[in-house]
Amino acid sequence: MPDHPPNKILRDVFGFPSFRDNQESVIDHVTRGGDALVLMPTGGGKSLCYQIPALCRRGLGIVISPLIALMQDQVDTLKQLGVSAAFLNSSLDAESAREVLRQLQRNELKLLYVAPERLMTDTFLNLLERLQKDNGIALFAIDEAHCVSQWGHDFRPEYRALTVLHERFPNVPRIALTATADSPTRREILERLALEKAKQFVSSFDRPNIRYRITLKANVRQQLKAFLETEHPGDAGIIYCLSRNKVEDTAEWLKAQGWDALPYHAGLDAAKRSKYQNRFLREEGVIMVATVAFGMGIDKPNVRFVAHLDLPKSLEAYYQEIGRAGRDGLPANAWMTYSLADVVSMRQMLMSGNALDERKQVELQKLDALLGYCESIECRHQTVVRYFGEEHPGNCGQCDNCLVPVETWDATQAAQMALSCVYRTGQRFGISHQIDVLLGKETAKIEQFHHHQLSTFGIGKELAQQQWRSVYRQLVAIGLLTVDIESYGRLKLTQAARPVLKGQQKVWLRCDAKPTKLKTSKAER
Ligand code: ADP
Ligand code: ZN
Numbered sequence: 001m002p003d004h005p006p007n008k009i010l011r012d013v014f015g016f017p018s019f020r021d022n023q024e025s026v027i028d029h030v031t032r033g034g035d036a037l038v039l040m041p042t043g044g045g046k047s048l049c050y051q052i053p054a055l056c057r058r059g060l061g062i063v064i065s066p067l068i069a070l071m072q073d074q075v076d077t078l079k080q081l082g083v084s085a086a087f088l089n090s091s092l093d094a095e096s097a098r099e100v101l102r103q104l105q106r107n108e109l110k111l112l113y114v115a116p117e118r119l120m121t122d123t124f125l126n127l128l129e130r131l132q133k134d135n136g137i138a139l140f141a142i143d144e145a146h147c148v149s150q151w152g153h154d155f156r157p158e159y160r161a162l163t164v165l166h167e168r169f170p171n172v173p174r175i176a177l178t179a180t181a182d183s184p185t186r187r188e189i190l191e192r193l194a195l196e197k198a199k200q201f202v203s204s205f206d207r208p209n210i211r212y213r214i215t216l217k218a219n220v221r222q223q224l225k226a227f228l229e230t231e232h233p234g235d236a237g238i239i240y241c242l243s244r245n246k247v248e249d250t251a252e253w254l255k256a257q258g259w260d261a262l263p264y265h266a267g268l269d270a271a272k273r274s275k276y277q278n279r280f281l282r283e284e285g286v287i288m289v290a291t292v293a294f295g296m297g298i299d300k301p302n303v304r305f306v307a308h309l310d311l312p313k314s315l316e317a318y319y320q321e322i323g324r325a326g327r328d329g330l331p332a333n334a335w336m337t338y339s340l341a342d343v344v345s346m347r348q349m350l351m352s353g354n355a356l357d358e359r360k361q362v363e364l365q366k367l368d369a370l371l372g373y374c375e376s377i378e379c380r381h382q383t384v385v386r387y388f389g390e391e392h393p394g395n396c397g398q399c400d401n402c403l404v405p406v407e408t409w410d411a412t413q414a415a416q417m418a419l420s421c422v423y424r425t426g427q428r429f430g431i432s433h434q435i436d437v438l439l440g441k442e443t444a445k446i447e448q449f450h451h452h453q454l455s456t457f458g459i460g461k462e463l464a465q466q467q468w469r470s471v472y473r474q475l476v477a478i479g480l481l482t483v484d485i486e487s488y489g490r491l492k493l494t495q496a497a498r499p500v501l502k503g504q505q506k507v508w509l510r511c512d513a514k515p516t517k518l519k520t521s522k523a524e525r
Contacts, residue, residue, distance in 0.1 A: 031056045035198035042179040042323030050141030059136030063113045065143040071113040087113035107135045116158035145176035149188040205388045212380035212399040217339040235304035239289045242310035251289040264290035301328035308336035314366035365489040372477030377406045411509035421456040430489035435468045
């Protein structure tokens with residue numbers, strides 16, 4: 001092991017008594033020269049996973065990050081701790097950039113944060129080669145590694161070029177980090193960054209201190225007002241809206257109501273954005289009303305709530321956004337209102353965009369997964385982590401569904417129809433086709449695959465198309481079906497579907513999707 005053992009650095013440099021869950025094993029692995037993929041939720045403590053190995057190993061640690069605005073903060077913090085760190089990105093003037101290069105050449109730096117487009121220049125790569133021969137490169141850390149994924153919400157084409165690092169510096173360990181953990185993204189990171197042999201470290205994605213609250217829209221402003229007044233007087237929080245206009249309007253309205261609210265979106269000039277961001281970070285009780293342009297990498301420990309006035313794009317995006325709440329471990333609310341009208345307009349927005357069809361399909365399925373989560377009657381913690389491939393016992397006692405049981409209907413029969421239709425069509429089709437079969441539509445696809453001959457053809461006319469959509473989404477959310485996002489949203493049965501198909505287990509679903517003819521039974525589950 002190196003002269004500077006990791007736990008000594010943790011204590012002496014960072015002033016923390018102990019590591020958090022996976023930190024120690026990641027640090028140990030990378031310090032020994034291994035490649036790693038680290039999946040850790042926002043606020044989990046990813047930075048130490050590369051900072052400490054960089055300090056333990058000989059030479060310079062290079063951190064690649066797309067978040068120019070945050071490099072300064074990270075570097076300032078490190079300097080305060082006595083670590084010689086610097087950053088290189090387009091925000092530096094020419095003279096400061098030259099000074100950083102001089103420091104590099106004199107081997108005065110232990111950690112350098114660099115934007116990917118800067119790193120990829122020939123001059124810079126050549127410089128790195130010289131440094132490598134000279135004093136060595138300790139590691140490459142690729143932060144926000146999901147930016148390499150073209151299906152993700154933060155795709156950065158420059159990230160694709162990062163395989164050069166592996167080709168030109170095969171002996172330097174690489175550690176990729178992200179808080180986005182669904183399996184398609186994970187696979188894409190491994191493949192795109194040539195990290196197939198890297199060791200994977202996956203932390204739990206449950207955030208036990210988050211209290212999930214999801215309601216249907218009625219009068220949004222009144223709902224928001226009641227939420228803020230009863231639960232968050234004087235608290236700092238973030239309110240996400242889809243459009244810039246809505247951000248401005250909502251911030252204005254909140255200000256008029258006496259709240260300390262600021263707008264934030266990409267349409268504001270840079271000076272304003274950084275001023276507002278600083279107020280949010282440094283002052284108490286500021287509410288940031290923002291589009292998704294705000295928040296990546298924001299490390300304010302006492303954000304007490306994140307509210308969504310519009311649906312996020314996907315469960316990953318939602319999880320990242322709510323992940324900014326309660327980083328200090330104290331209770332925090334993730335509150336959201338949505339309506340099916342929102343869903344319709346989001347669908348239209350997705351479909352009208354100029355993305356490839358394949359990509360649109362993926363985005364639609366991601367939206368469906370999010371809706372399934374909204375509609376689920378199960379513990380929110382359980383539904384969220386299931387999406388990330390993790391088990392949770394449920395019954396958190398904190399989320400809306402655990403606190404106030406939802407009105408449900410006995411949907412066993414509908415579930416059986418939906419599941420057996422998936423089975424009979426060979427588990428090779430998506431939701432829309434299943435519904436066409438259940439409703440007995442004579443589409444070309446149904447003709448082609450002779451699905452009008454199936455026993456499930458036309459047996460589902462008691463429910464309308466929208467209701468069936470909701471049934472399917474909820475069946476996915478509760479884990480009776482899985483969706484293969486990468487192959488056109490094919491539905492597949494899980495083990496858990498068996499007892500339902502055999503009539504050994506009932507299925508209760510949220511009332512929103514119940515057939516109007518059926519009576520509601522107040523859930524006494
Ligand atoms: P991430 O990058 O995963 O979102 P950070 O690396 O910014 O998270 O860490 C989140 C917060 O947790 C920071 O304030 C950091 O100082 C703190 N932290 C990280 N590791 C530890 C630890 N072992 N003990 C105490 N605090 C820690
Ligand atoms: Zn719960």
